[in-house]
Amino acid sequence: MKHSNNSSEGHGAALLAGFLGWTLDAFDFFLVVMALTAIAADFHKTDTDIAFAITLTLAFRPVGAFIFGLLADRYGRRLPLIIDLIFFSVVEVLSGLAPNYITFLVLRALFGIGMGGEWGVGASLAMEKVPPRLRGVLSGLLQEGYAAGYLLAAICYFVVFPRWGWRPMFFIGGLPALLAIFVRLRVKESEVWEKTRHETWSQLGRAIASHWRLFIYLVLLMMMMNFVSHGTQDMYPTLLKRAWHFSPQKVAAITACTMIGAIAGGILFGLLSDRFGRRRSMILALSCAILVIPLWALSPALGLLLIGGFLMQFMVQGAWGVIPAHLSELSPDSVRGFLPGFAYQCGVALAGLVGYLQAIFAARTSYPTTMALTSLTVFLGAIVITAVGRERRGIRFGESVDVSE
Numbered sequence: 008m009k010h011s012n013n014s015s016e017g018h019g020a021a022l023l024a025g026f027l028g029w030t031l032d033a034f035d036f037f038l039v040v041m042a043l044t045a046i047a048a049d050f051h052k053t054d055t056d057i058a059f060a061i062t063l064t065l066a067f068r069p070v071g072a073f074i075f076g077l078l079a080d081r082y083g084r085r086l087p088l089i090i091d092l093i094f095f096s097v098v099e100v101l102s103g104l105a106p107n108y109i110t111f112l113v114l115r116a117l118f119g120i121g122m123g124g125e126w127g128v129g130a131s132l133a134m135e136k137v138p139p140r141l142r143g144v145l146s147g148l149l150q151e152g153y154a155a156g157y158l159l160a161a162i163c164y165f166v167v168f169p170r171w172g173w174r175p176m177f178f179i180g181g182l183p184a185l186l187a188i189f190v191r192l193r194v195k196e197s198e199v200w201e202k203t204r205h206e207t208w209s210q211l212g213r214a215i216a217s218h219w220r221l222f223i224y225l226v227l228l229m230m231m232m233n234f235v236s237h238g239t240q241d242m243y244p245t246l247l248k249r250a251w252h253f254s255p256q257k258v259a260a261i262t263a264c265t266m267i268g269a270i271a272g273g274i275l276f277g278l279l280s281d282r283f284g285r286r287r288s289m290i291l292a293l294s295c296a297i298l299v300i301p302l303w304a305l306s307p308a309l310g311l312l313l314i315g316g317f318l319m320q321f322m323v324q325g326a327w328g329v330i331p332a333h334l335s336e337l338s339p340d341s342v343r344g345f346l347p348g349f350a351y352q353c354g355v356a357l358a359g360l361v362g363y364l365q366a367i368f369a370a371r372t373s374y375p376t377t378m379a380l381t382s383l384t385v386f387l388g389a390i391v392i393t394a395v396g397r398e399r400r401g402i403r404f405g406e407s408v409d410v411s412e
Contacts, residue, residue: 018133018136018137018138018145020189020193020194020195021132021133021136021137021194021195021197022133022136022137022145022148022149023189024088024129024132024133024186024189024190024193024194025129025130025132025133025149025152026133026148026149026151026152026155027152027186027189028088028091028092028125028129028152028186029125029126029129029149029150029152029153029156030152030153030155030156030159031092031096031156031180031182031186032095032121032122032125032126032152032153032156033152033153033154033155033156033157033160034156034157034159034160034163034179034180035095035099035102035118035122035156035160035177035180036061036064036118036122036156036160037156037157037160037161037240038160038163038164038173038176038177038180039057039060039061039064039115040061040157040160040240040241040242040244041160041161041163041164041168041244041258041259041262042164042168042173042176043057043058043061043244043245044057044245044248045168045172045173046060046111046173049172049173050107050108050111052108054245054249054366055363055366055367055370056108058241058242058362058363058365058366059112059363060111060112060115061115061241061359061362061363062359062360062362062363063112063115063116063119064115064116064118064119064122064359065119065233065237065355065356065358065359066116066119066356066359067116067117067118067119067120067123067356068119068120068122068123068352068355068356069123069349069352069353069355069356070119070120070123071091071119071120071121071122071123071124071125071352072123072124072126072127072345072348072349072351072352072353073123073345073349073352074120074124075087075088075090075091075123075124075125075127075128075348076124076127076128076344076345076346076348076349077211077344077345078090078344079127079128079131079132079344079345079348080211080341080342080343080344080345081208081211083196083197083201084128084131084132084135084196084197084344085132085190085191085194085195085196087124087128087344088125088128088129088132088187088190088194089187089190089191091121091124091125091128092125092186092187092190093187094120094121094124095118095120095121095122095124095125095180096180096181096182096187097181098114098117098118098121098180099118099177099180099181100177100178100180100181101114102114102115102118102177102180103173103174103175103176103177103178103180104174123348123352123355124348126348126351126352127344127345127347127348127349127351127352128344128348129149130149130331130334130335130347130348131197131335131343131344131347131348132194132197133145133149133331134146134149134331134332134335134343134404135197135198135199135335135343135404136197136198139401139402139403139404140281140401141281142281142332142335142336142401143277143278143279143280143281143285143288143329143332143400144274144277144278144281145277145332146277146280146328146329146330146331146332146333146335147273147274147275147276147277147278147280147328147329148273148274148277148328149331150273150277150324150327150328150330150331151269151270151273151274151324151328153269153324153327154266154269154270154273154320154324155266155270157240157262157266157269158262158263158266158267158270160176161259161260161262161263161266162259162263163176163179164176164255164258164259165255165256165259165260165263168255169255169256199340199343199404202340211341211342211345214339214341214342215342215345215346218338218339218342218346221337221338221346222346222349222350224396225334225337225338225346225347225350225351225354226350226353226354226357227354227392228350228354228392228393228396229330229334229350229351229352229353229354229355230353230354230357230358231354231358231385231388231389231392231393232326232327232330232354232389233354233355233357233358233359233361234358234361234385234388234389235293235296235323235326235327235382235385235386235389236323236324236327237355237358237359237361237362238358238361238362238365238378238381238382238385239303239319239320239323239378239382240320240323241361241362241365242362242365242366242369242374242378243262243265243316243378244258244262245366245374246304246369246374246375246378247261247262247312249369249374250373250374250375251312257309261309261312261313261316262316264313264316264317265316265317265319265320266320267317268316268317268318268319268320268321268324269320269321269323269324270324271321272292272320272321272322272323272324272325272328273324273325273327273328274328275325275328276288276289276291276292276325276326276328276329277328277329277332279291280328280329280332280333280400281400281401284398284400285329285332285333285336285398285400286333286393286394286396286398288325288326288329289326289329289333289389289393290390290393290394292322292323292325292326293322293326293386293389293390293393294386294390295322295325296319296322296323296326296382296386297383297386297387299315299318299319299322300319300379300382300383301315301379302314302315302318302319303315303316303318303319303378303379303382304375304376304378304379304382305375305379326389330351331347332400333398334347334350334351335347335404336398336399336400336401336402337396337397337398337399340404343404361381361385364381365377365378365381368381
């Protein structure tokens, strides 16, 4: 088999596929976040009940990462990505047709499997193809597909919800099926995988098991990073509705503003990480986020809330923008399809209760107080776990041998 030395060949299509896949994943996830109170009313349930549906989605993401990550390291990145995109697009449409609360919960759990499978496969494919010198800034662009999905969910909520309610918003979720066609036609397989692929399942299993210490660290890192993101995003629209009594349109506008900040922060800090290092850039973003908490959660005026929301997600997603590059570089070539994605989604599952817990605490105190205190706690934890790790900024994939092998 002939291999090119340029593993970055054709990286544009792979990066676009990863970005759009993560965008559409986040779009569906945040439709539930935006329409939480309306879904609760339709099913005659409380905010906490629907917040549990969000937790259930997060809890099932490791299942998808496990299944599709193994397939990605055994059979390549493209085919598992195509299957995953079709699977979660079908589940999205069915979510809008759910006749009752129990069915909705089951569908959100299934969606969690699809959502969990997409990131690891898409990120490994993209990061193995992009040039090492641009890995940080393109990592930021890839990760902010998540913020773009939240932004699109806010726009959809603004336009669709007041006219037709929450269910039609999920029908737009059939779009990933079109992305699967794009991946099939335009995206080439990872050359790094072709050079480091495992011939047997037992060989792959031994490679994964040999990196258990790295896996534990990545799970802890991703647990704290998911506490950071979900702790500042999932219940934020509910805070705006319950604490400030904003209309759906105003909630959507504020949320959209925060996601514009998120996209800008992810790209900027990704760029900074190419120059100053992955961990240093993440710690800077997380430290600045702490300073923004009063403006973000406790501001009495709409203008200050807008500024606080913009700056908060600028910093939160600034730290997150470094993650695809950082995790891909820390993970050995032979298990990169599985290890980053599965560790990420295990971290999600461990952090998945944050929205549910915030809803419980807010019922006893208030949403502003709850959001402020939980955010401070998780930012400090994320700074510590990031600082104690290591990094391998700018390494060339496919040109090194795993120490354990």
